[in-house]
Amino acid sequence: MRQSISIRYAVRSLRRHTRRTILAVLGIGLGSAVCLFMIAFVRGEGRMMLKAAAESGTGHFRIVPAQWPEIRENDLRLPRWQRIRDIVRATEDGKLVAAHARKEGLLAFGTRVVGVEIVGVDATVEQRANRLVRRVTEGSYLTADVPGTTVVGRGVAERLDVGLDDPLMVTVANADGEMNSAMLRIVGIAETGSEELDATICHVNLEDVESLTGLAGAGDLTVLLDDPKRLEKAVEEIRGKLSDDYAVVTWEEIMPELASGVKVDETWTRLTVAIVMIVVFLGIMSAQLAAVLERRREFAVLSALGMKSGRLVGVMLMEGLMLGLAGSILGLAFGLPGAYYVATRGIDFSGIYGKEISMSNILFDPVFKGDFGWFLVPLAFELALSATILSSLYPAWFAIRTDPAAALRVEH
Amino acid sequence: MTDETLVAADEVTKVYDTGKLEVHALTGVTLEVRKGDFMAIVGPSGSGKTTFLNLVGALDVPTSGRLEILGDDLAALSKRRRADMRLHSLGFVFQAYNLVPVLTARENVEFVLELQGVGTERAARATEILEQLGLGELADRRPNELSGGQQQRVAVARAVASKPKVVLADEPTANLDGENAEMLLAMMGRLNAEHGITFVFSTHDPRVVAHARRVVTLVDGRVAKDEVKPNGPQKED
Numbered sequence: 001m002r003q004s005i006s007i008r009y010a011v012r013s014l015r016r017h018t019r020r021t022i023l024a025v026l027g028i029g030l031g032s033a034v035c036l037f038m039i040a041f042v043r044g045e046g047r048m049m050l051k052a053a054a055e056s057g058t059g060h061f062r063i064v065p066a067q068w069p070e071i072r073e074n075d076l077r078l079p080r081w082q083r084i085r086d087i088v089r090a091t092e093d094g095k096l097v098a099a100h101a102r103k104e105g106l107l108a109f110g111t112r113v114v115g116v117e118i119v120g121v122d123a124t125v126e127q128r129a130n131r132l133v134r135r136v137t138e139g140s141y142l143t144a145d146v147p148g149t150t151v152v153g154r155g156v157a158e159r160l161d162v163g164l165d166d167p168l169m170v171t172v173a174n175a176d177g178e179m180n181s182a183m184l185r186i187v188g189i190a191e192t193g194s195e196e197l198d199a200t201i202c203h204v205n206l207e208d209v210e211s212l213t214g215l216a217g218a219g220d221l222t223v224l225l226d227d228p229k230r231l232e233k234a235v236e237e238i239r240g241k242l243s244d245d246y247a248v249v250t251w252e253e254i255m256p257e258l259a260s261g262v263k264v265d266e267t268w269t270r271l272t273v274a275i276v277m278i279v280v281f282l283g284i285m286s287a288q289l290a291a292v293l294e295r296r297r298e299f300a301v302l303s304a305l306g307m308k309s310g311r312l313v314g315v316m317l318m319e320g321l322m323l324g325l326a327g328s329i330l331g332l333a334f335g336l337p338g339a340y341y342v343a344t345r346g347i348d349f350s351g352i353y354g355k356e357i358s359m360s361n362i363l364f365d366p367v368f369k370g371d372f373g374w375f376l377v378p379l380a381f382e383l384a385l386s387a388t389i390l391s392s393l394y395p396a397w398f399a400i401r402t403d404p405a406a407a408l409r410v411e412h
Numbered sequence: 413m414t415d416e417t418l419v420a421a422d423e424v425t426k427v428y429d430t431g432k433l434e435v436h437a438l439t440g441v442t443l444e445v446r447k448g449d450f451m452a453i454v455g456p457s458g459s460g461k462t463t464f465l466n467l468v469g470a471l472d473v474p475t476s477g478r479l480e481i482l483g484d485d486l487a488a489l490s491k492r493r494r495a496d497m498r499l500h501s502l503g504f505v506f507q508a509y510n511l512v513p514v515l516t517a518r519e520n521v522e523f524v525l526e527l528q529g530v531g532t533e534r535a536a537r538a539t540e541i542l543e544q545l546g547l548g549e550l551a552d553r554r555p556n557e558l559s560g561g562q563q564q565r566v567a568v569a570r571a572v573a574s575k576p577k578v579v580l581a582d583e584p585t586a587n588l589d590g591e592n593a594e595m596l597l598a599m600m601g602r603l604n605a606e607h608g609i610t611f612v613f614s615t616h617d618p619r620v621v622a623h624a625r626r627v628v629t630l631v632d633g634r635v636a637k638d639e640v641k642p643n644g645p646q647k648e649d
Contacts, residue, residue: 005515005523012514301510304471305570306499307527308492405471 006311010318013291021323024287028327031280032384033334035273036376040339041347042269044370046262049362050228053251053258055131056362057119059098059222061235061250063088069247074102074117074219075175079245081218087241093225093234098122098129099218101209105172107152107184107202109160116156116202118170120209120218129224131363132190132201139164139188147207151188155199162186170204174214182212192363193354258362277387284323285391288316292395300404309400316399320392324385331380343372417480418578418610419445419468424477425633426463437463439633440477445578445612450604452613452624460633461614462582468612469502469580470494482577499527503571503609505581509563511555517566518542518551521573528574538573545569545599561592565599572603578610579603585617597623 014021054060063084065076078084081099088094101120106113123142127133133141142151150168152160162168167183174180190201210216225234231250239248252259292299299312346369349357357364426438438460445451445468453461466472467479470486471494479486482501489497498504511520521538530537542551547565555563564584571579581600585593601623603609613620621627629637 005519005526008519009512009515009523016514297510298512301504301506302512302523303495304469304498304504305524305527306495306497306502306574308495311527405466 006315007318010315010322013295013315014319014322017291020287020291024284024323025326025330027283028280028323028384028388029330029334031276031387032327032331032380033338034276035383036331036335036380037338037342037370038269038272039379040335040372040376041342041368041370042265044343044372045265045368047228047371048369049258049262049364050251052131052364053255053362054224054228055129057098057100057130057132057222058251058254058362059129060225060228060231061223061238061248062254063221063223063238063242064219064247064249066245066247068220069249069253074104075213075215077101077215077217077219078221079217081221084242084246085218085221088221088223088238091234091237091241093227093230094223094238095226096125096129096224098125098222098224099206099220100222101206101213101215101217101219103172103209103213105170105202105212107156107160108169108171109162109166112160114156114159114199116152116200118172118202118204118209118212120206121203122206126203129222132192132197132203135190135192135363136188137191139186141188142203142205143187144205146187147205148182148184149187149205150184150208151190151201151203152186153198153201154189154191155195155197156202157186157189159199164189170212172212174212176214180212180214182208184208194357194363197363255362273383277383281387281391284320284388285394288320288392288395289398291319292316292399295399296402299399299402303402303404312400313396316392316396317389320388321385324388325381327388328381328384331384332377335380336376339370339372339376342370344369346370416447417444418447418449418482419443419612420478420480421464421467422478424464424467424474424479426460426467426472427475437633438467438474441630441633441635443628443635443638445610447577447610448604448608449610449612449626450601450624451611451626451628452615452621453628453630454615454621455630455636459630461630463633464630465580465582465612465614468578469504470497499524500574501577503574503576503579505564505567505571505579505584507583507586509555509560509567509587511563511566511570513555516552516554517547517558517569520555520566521570524570524573541569541573542566559592561588561595564588564592564596568596568599568603572607572609576609578612581611581613581615583615583617584613585615585620590619593617593619 065078068076085097085099088097099122103118105118106115123144127141136151142149164186166186168186169181170184171179171181184204192198225231235248235250346367348367350366353366357366421441421443424438424441428435428437441464453464455461467474470481473487515523518538521541522534525534525537539551542548545565547569550558550562585596588596597620600611604611625641627639628635
């Protein structure tokens with residue numbers, strides 16, 4: 001099929017001022033590349049934060065007693081928690097369900113005392129669900145069938161001046177408000193690199209928390225998803241299977257400060273992307289407007305020959321479309337290597353934040369990695385094409401306002 | 413020439429309001445253009461020649477009076493309908509040729525056909541028109557590779573490609589030397605004689621007047637003289 005003359009006209013009009021066209025494409029390409037890089041980085045950073053939060057014991061969502069969202073009390077326990085765990089495990093997303101029972105208590109060795117949140121865990125599951133397990137640098141993590149043992153953070157150990165196999169006295173207030181004590185043997189010391197986190201870690205077997213508090217069972221079931229994008233669907237499905245005795249809370253509800261941090265990051269990125277694209281948009285509009293002004297007589301002639309406004313707008317938009325396509329390809333050429341580098345190597349913030357970053361008891365890797373994938377390709381086209389097509393609208397409007405008679409009168 | 417009236421102007425006026433003053437370009441033109449006319453509109457600068465051509469070309473509308481083009485009252489037509497009229501029934505030849513510089517001669521002709529909605533055969537038709545007008549070997553050249561005379565002949569080819577009823581030519585020979593002007597006028601004369609295309613020229617050029625069969629003189633925005641030469645064109649090639 002022969003190419004339309006209108007398309008040839010649009011293509012050759014762009015080639016009329018090669019340098020201007022190249023500069024415009026460069027501008028679009030660079031702008032798109034910067035935006036691609038930022039979006040990929042922040043997307044990866046958000047995913048890393050969520051992963052870190054989920055694997056630091058928070059999970060992607062939790063099943064908690066119905067009253068928990070209101071009062072957030074650690075003494076609440078899940079009725080029939082093992083049955084609920086089995087129900088969740090039977091769903092598509094419930095492969096990794098970790099039971100926890102939490103209780104504030106005191107650890108003592110000799111005259112030294114430290115206040116911590118004691119976390120009772122199912123040791124077998126926790127080893128797969130919690131990244132703190134991998135930070136046990138001395139000894140080993142808990143074993144399910146060995147009661148009276150604990151893993152503490154390096155900060156806790158230092159403050160109590162204890163080491164592996166040392167006995168610790170743990171004291172908690174039981175369900176009746178009476179103080180209850182027991183001895184725990186240190187089987188592992190975790191060193192996350194975060195002083196804040198290391199000063200709070202105290203994991204014990206679930207049964208030890210049950211006997212210390214006199215409260216049977218787990219306080220929550222923490223669920224980790226293979227695919228965090230399925231969060232909404234998974235939560236919806238689980239909610240549908242539970243009675244009113246239970247509530248399902250997402251990581252955003254459990255850790256609102258982290259969720260708002262991620263949102264702030266995303267908002268800043270959107271704002272920056274918008275600013276970059278507005279600069280690109282204005283640059284393209286200026287170039288396109290100059291091109292229209294130079295061609296006013298040509299448009300007047302085409303209009304005199306019977307070209308309708310719609311077709312003229314079409315030609316202008318086609319020019320914008322071609323600039324956008326070229327800019328998208330250039331944006332991908334510039335942006336993909338950077339995005340790939342950040343996705344594979346990451347940006348190392350350890351020089352600023354130290355070896356580990358912790359926030360709200362979540363351990364983050366200081367090397368932040370971006371996201372990388374096919375989503376960048378349509379994104380590049382979306383960014384560049386929307387900027388160029390939108391920026392062609394005003395020049396196109398200007399072009400169709402050219403009065404053929406007036407433009408021809410200028411000649412005389 | 414037949415009695416079929418293509419353009420009928422009745423007391424047509426055109427006033428341009430520049431903000432500070434009003435310019436009365438046409439002050440009451442009454443005139444008919446008939447099928448087959450080969451007509452020159454002459455007159456001193458500012459007499460209203462180009463304004464009249466703009467109106468007959470449906471590029472503008474009169475301030476008052478009635479102007480019928482091909483049976484339609486121009487003032488009653490929308491912009492879109494006027495564009496349709498220009499595309500399907502009128503052809504234009506401009507003083508400065510005004511070919512699209514980035515398109516070849518053939519593509520310039522094809523462009524009009526494409527605007528008319530002609531499909532795959534448009535390239536063949538454009539080639540045929542150029543060959544008929546003796547421009548076949550120039551078909552693939554761009555305007556900057558053509559002389560002024562050649563460009564104007566391509567402009568005529570573009571104007572007649574849409575099979576218009578009337579071709580309006582504004583000072584078509586103003587930028588041409590004697591030989592090229594004669595060649596152009598002879599070509600237009602042939603199109604008029606062989607295809608019955610009506611030509612209306614706005615001109616100062618005595619060479620055009622010499623070829624015209626009807627000469628209308630405008631003075632101060634009015635028809636001062638409408639002269640039909642008794643024995644056809646005074647000058648033949």
